[in-house]
Amino acid sequence: MRVLLAFIIGFISATAGAESLTAVQWLDKMNLAMKTLNYQGTVIFMKNGQIETMKYRHSVDHGVEQERLSSLNSPMREVTRKSNEVTCIFKETSEKVINHHPLDSSFIINMPSSPASLEKSYSLELAGQESVAMLPAQIVAAQPKDGLRYPRKIWVNTQNFLPLKVEIYALDGHALEQVMFTELNTQTVAEAPAGNDASDKFHTKHIHSAQAEPLDQATFILNHRPEGFEPVFFIRNSIQQSQKAVDHLLMSDGFSTVSVYLESKESEGIEGLHSLGSVNSFSKVIDNTQITVLGEVPAKTVELIADGIALRH
Missing domain, CATH: 2.50.20.10 (Lipoprotein localisation LolA/LolB/LppX)
Incomplete structure (x- = not known):
């Protein structure tokens, strides 16, 4: 008591x-x-x-x-x-x-x-x-x-x-x-x-992110960016095993984050929506480029962003 x-x-x-x-x-x-x-x-x-x-x-x-x-x-x-x-x-x-x-x-x-x-x-x-x-x-x-x-x-x-x-x-x-x-x-x-x-x-492995670059240097354009989601950084990484370049844009509305990834398409491209709990991703292929939008947001958010991505020419 x-x-x-x-x-x-x-x-x-x-x-x-x-x-x-x-x-x-x-x-x-x-x-x-x-x-x-x-x-x-x-x-x-x-x-x-x-x-x-x-x-x-x-x-x-x-x-x-x-x-x-x-x-x-x-x-x-x-x-x-x-x-x-x-x-x-x-x-x-x-x-x-x-x-x-x-x-x-x-x-x-x-x-x-x-x-x-x-x-x-x-x-x-x-x-x-x-x-x-x-x-x-x-x-x-x-x-x-x-x-x-x-x-x-x-x-x-x-x-x-x-x-x-x-x-x-x-x-x-x-x-x-x-x-x-x-x-x-x-x-x-x-x-x-x-x-x-x-x-x-311990066997130690270091993963270094590339230096952040201006978003206007990206090989793609975002036509549909939801209100409140602002770019946090844009980087270009190289996967060491394959030396394949991967563009990565991270956006955030303060609580939630969304990542946009661009890389060269494999022989079989990935398309469509994939979900795991609160995380959703939407993938599509433009020409020979694989695009994936992934984040802890509703499915329609990643689909909206992915639908509005176009490649710079």
């Missing part, structure tokens, strides 16, 4: 000072907390009918963010992020893959640098308060202004403004995926992420 009473008192005191915040202000404070606080806990990822529990830790060292996810399921693996460098360690095969990526993005939730920009594409509203992992949370709901992206809800801790839970919903309302802390603790001392020790035991 005392524990419950203490929790209720804590909930009331924590929310009292935040009653006047708008949905955008909640997300602003969450963005800042995610990038500047040291915290750790246990996270459950639910996606495509699979559930995975992982230990999570976030730290900041001299302004540089570091994240670590350690699998609690078999096979054992670990993923770390230091700014935009992502390292995957597969302990069973003694492999380490280091991906040098131009995008700096959290493992927990994609967020734009300015949450106010989300209002171009989403209606942001406060949707009540609940407790997650025995911590008080304000729910922020993001409802798309069109049918080209998914609705979502974010549970924000009212005490330190960290995200406690994120749910993404299909257009018919059923849950597609969820990320949820079952425990979350803040800490004041930054620590170096695990996974860098005994690196000589």
Whole structure:
């Protein structure tokens, strides 16, 4: 009874000072907390009918963010992020893959640098308060202004403004995926992420993305780009084994990302829609070029973008 009473008192005191915040202000404070606080806990990822529990830790060292996810399921693996460098360690095969990526993005939730920009594409509203992992949370709901992206809800801790839970919903309302802390603790001392020790035991492979280029240098034109989806980067990569060039454009509306890939067509081209949970892709062939649009968006979004792609001549 005392524990419950203490929790209720804590909930009331924590929310009292935040009653006047708008949905955008909640997300602003969450963005800042995610990038500047040291915290750790246990996270459950639910996606495509699979559930995975992982230990999570976030730290900041001299302004540089570091994240670590350690699998609690078999096979054992670990993923770390230091700014935009992502390292995957597969302990069973003694492999380490280091991906040098131009995008700096959290493992927990994609967020734009300015949450106010989300209002171009989403209606942001406060949707009540609940407790997650025995911590008080304000729910922020993001409802798309069109049918080209998914609705979502974010549970924000009212005490330190960290995200406690994120749910993404299909257009018919059923849950597609969820990320949820079952425990979350803040800490004041930054620590170096695990996974860098005994690196000589692992076979290391580096994946370097090419230098970003202006989008007008691309070999294609986007005629149908949904409102709110802005280019993040455009790069030209070369697959080492075949030396085949692959053009890659990444777009984002702040929450969702969509990739456009162009490469030379194989003997048998790929066409049509393919879906896996919240991720949809649409492929088509123009002349000898294979085009694929892939993203965590509804099927009609990738099909719309793909239908509007034309090659530059």
